[in-house]
Amino acid sequence: MSSDETHDDPQLHAINRLTQEVERLNTHRFVTMYNSRWRLIAFSLFRGLAFGLGSVLGATILVSILGWWIAQFEFIPIIGDWAARLVQEIESAQ
Template sequence: MKDDPAESDDLSEELRALRAELQTLNRHRFVRIHNNMPRLLAFNFARGLAVGLGTVLGATVLLSLILWALSQIEFLPIIGEWASQIAEQMRSAQE
């Protein structure tokens, strides 16, 4: 097998392009954060706090809307009364 100079030039050009792309990726903020353990821990801690807070707030709003809607239903005596009791307890807890 002979070494073709044109093929060698193409390969070295592709290698240069790959190195340039790798340098660009290594400069990216995401890679810099994940290459440093304290930064990675801080990033994941902050992310966990945000996800947890969002979940709690979202569930609170959703459940309060559902309970309010159920308390407005008067034609279903069992569910309506139960939801009214929960709404009354929530109102009394706020006072």
């Protein structure tokens, strides 16, 4: 096959482009990370630590806002007393 036939054949052109894309993807940082077991373990460890820290901080902020919001309902006897004790416990822990 001559070079003119290669340029004219759309299937060969598509295969060449696909080959170039696969080569480009194989050198991508995310793919090369999976080539090394230790890098994958380190990435998973740090990802898990970040997820855990984010979950704890998010839950802390959410519970504190929710506790403050519930403490505003002092006119409801059961919730008001419970919320007042909750706020008192939080303030005494600090």
